[in-house]
Amino acid sequence: MDKKTKSIALCGKGGVGKTSVAALMVKNLAKRKDLKILAIDADPSVGLCTALGIQVKKTVDNIRNDLIRSIKKREKTDKDATLNMLDYELFDALTEINNVGFLAIGRPESEGCFCKVNSLLKDIIQDLAKSFDVVLIDGEAGVEQINRRVMKTIDHLIMISDTSAKGINVVNTIKHLAQDNKAVDYKSMGMILNRVRDENDVQSIRKNVLVDVLGWLHEDELIRDFDFHGKSFFDFPDDAGACKIVNQIIRNLQI
Ligand SMILES: Nc1ncnc2c1ncn2[C@@H]1O[C@H](COP(=O)(O)OP(=O)(O)O)[C@@H](O)[C@H]1O
Ligand SMILES: [Mg+2]
DSSP states (O other): OOOOOEEEEEEOSTTSSHHHHHHHHHHHHHTOTTOOEEEEEOSTTOHHHHHTTOOOSOOHHHHHHHHHHHHHTTOOOOHHHHHHHHHHHHHHHOEEETTEEEEEOOSOOOSSOOHHHHHHHHHHHHHHHTTSSEEEEEOOSOSHHIIIIIOSEEEEEEEEEOSSHHHHHHHHHHHHHHHTSOSSEEEEEEEEEEEESOHHHHHHHHHHOSSOEEEEEEOOHHHHHHHHTTOOGGGSOTTSHHHHHHHHHHHHTTO
16 A cells, blocks of 8 residues: 655754754654654754654764765765665664654765765655655754755645744745745645744734744743753653644644
């Protein structure tokens, strides 16, 4: 049977709460034992894996650099052998715990544009994703890098912002890039407002922002506390406000 994988990518300005929200999403999705989840940490500082207490042994960037090194040394010429090797390496980089798989992308490339290598890796990630029900990507600020390094098409592009004008500007810019410049293919787009201190702010932001506000989270001591003490978000209490809101947002996305 052809199973349809649903993908969600989170993006937005640095420090607005992408990783915290992504970690809460993974925690909630993981409870659904009927689902296989692939969590992709596309932040160079591997924040999502850390937030969920996952040790990363190898990143996609490590695989990429090894391949580039061997191309430079002309070690591998056979395309099939290269593909098999990449398949194996990517599977090796995947950490699986119960129904959740974790993959870290690593640093943005620095050794020039090896577009073919990027596109090979992207194809393999896309192939790997097919064996999961939900793929969740904790992105960097830009959407271009998701398109360039992780996946061509995203079902739900979700921007995260705090209530600052800067954060909202970034959301509007990403919308423009994604929609008009086609920086990434997506099916639906929305935003989550984070660190809200005054509910009135939500109403005024709704008027100024160009995307649907899917939900909002309070400034939350528990999120800060989990981060501060490096606790795994898998242990975040189910009945905490932030957890319930994130759960509701996922349900509204019909996942
Ligand atoms: N709702 C919230 N309430 C309080 N602190 C938060 C909240 N969301 C995020 N933070 C804190 O803000 C900081 C940045 O969050 P993080 O999720 O790492 O952002 P990003 O991934 O967008 O860079 C962290 O210290 C985190 O604990
Ligand atoms: Mg982050």
